Amino acid sequence: xxLPTLLAAAGGHLHxxxxxxxxVAINLGFFQIKWYSLAYISGILLGWLYLMKxxxxxxxxxxxxxxxxxxxxxxxxxxxxxxxxxxxxxAPEMLRTPLQILMLWExxxxxxxxxxxxxxxxxxxxxxxxxxxxxxxxxxxxCAPFGLFFGRLANFVNGELWGKPGDVPWAxxxxxxxxxxxxxxxxxxxxxxxxxxxxxxxxxVLWFFFWRTDSRYQPGKLAGIFLLGYGLCRxxxxxxxxxxxxxxxxxxxxxxxxxxxxxxxxxxxGIFLIVTAPGRRKRIEAITGPSVA
Numbered sequence: 001x002x003l004p005t006l007l008a009a010a011g012g013h014l015h016x017x018x019x020x021x022x023x024v025a026i027n028l029g030f031f032q033i034k035w036y037s038l039a040y041i042s043g044i045l046l047g048w049l050y051l052m053k054x055x056x057x058x059x060x061x062x063x064x065x066x067x068x069x070x071x072x073x074x075x076x077x078x079x080x081x082x083x084x085x086x087x088x089x090x091a092p093e094m095l096r097t098p099l100q101i102l103m104l105w106e107x108x109x110x111x112x113x114x115x116x117x118x119x120x121x122x123x124x125x126x127x128x129x130x131x132x133x134x135x136x137x138x139x140x141x142x143c144a145p146f147g148l149f150f151g152r153l154a155n156f157v158n159g160e161l162w163g164k165p166g167d168v169p170w171a172x173x174x175x176x177x178x179x180x181x182x183x184x185x186x187x188x189x190x191x192x193x194x195x196x197x198x199x200x201x202x203x204x205v206l207w208f209f210f211w212r213t214d215s216r217y218q219p220g221k222l223a224g225i226f227l228l229g230y231g232l233c234r235x236x237x238x239x240x241x242x243x244x245x246x247x248x249x250x251x252x253x254x255x256x257x258x259x260x261x262x263x264x265x266x267x268x269x270g271i272f273l274i275v276t277a278p279g280r281r282k283r284i285e286a287i288t289g290p291s292v293a
Contacts, residue, residue: 013186015173016159023158039154043147044075050143054210059217061135062125070125074140077117078147079104085113089258090244111148111234112262134219134280141226142206148230149199156191163188163240177242190241197233205229219280224273231266234259 026033048071054060055067062070086108087094087101094100122140126133155161162174164187171186178184206226209215215222238257243250247258254261 013169013171013173016175021157021159034154035157036151036154039150040078040147043150044071044078046146047143050146051139054139054142057216061132061139062129066125066129066131070121070136070140073121073125074118077119077121078114079117081117081120082109082111082114085110085116089113089262090247093246111151112259112266115266132219134223135216138216138219138222141223142203142210144226145199145203145206148202149195152191152195152199156189156195161191162242163190163193164242166240187242188240190237193237193240194234197237198230202226202229202233215277217281218277220273221277224270224275224277226270227266228270228274231263231270235263235267238263 023034023036024032025035025038048067051067052064055062055064083101083104089110089112091108118140119137122136123133125131126136159174159176162172162177165171165185166188167186168188170189172189173184173186175184177187206222206229209222209225215225238260241257241259243257250261251257
């Protein structure tokens, strides 16, 4: 449907302002806590608790003491990798003003950068303690959907990363999506699409393969399922998501968003890990608890 029709239809859709959402969760005047910060904290905390449950099963690749260290390293990897990934992938002009990179409160984090940062944290821990880095990845990816779910909900509360104009009944009229003076079109709530697919659906898929199959005894299989699942979900949702303004040229040139380009190696890597995982199966020597043949 053409844009003018969408603009005319926007009056019949839910307006974001009517939801009365506030990016600030706790406001003490001199001190504020934003929902985005709470999303990170909740994702890491719930991920850690779930990781403890996974590690309690036979054949765990590391002990609790390793997991406690991993949470610290992974948190640094998420923050530093996410921020540097955003700068390199989405806003390289920030390299001209390095101090701006440190202004995390102004927003700008890349999931793909966070994945790289977390992977480096796992590699560092594995090297330090002589652990199987690929099997640790298998366990950690099962916890990642918590952060993805809460992060996308925080994006929605912030009224950011909205979708393209659409006339579906659940479309929402967000604020500040067009030039001042122009009527706001109703848009796909792509943040909620991602929360559902990358958070809830991906968690359910990983839960099934961890608890109902022998995938955790095939090093790399769960990591591959995560990479493939996230890559496909994100690639699909990007078709409903408005591209970053500074990267519209990439969409015009290639037909794909930056997020989709970054998902292609994830999809390829995921398929490779899944296909080759059976060949890596061997007797699992547990760090704690019984071994599994």
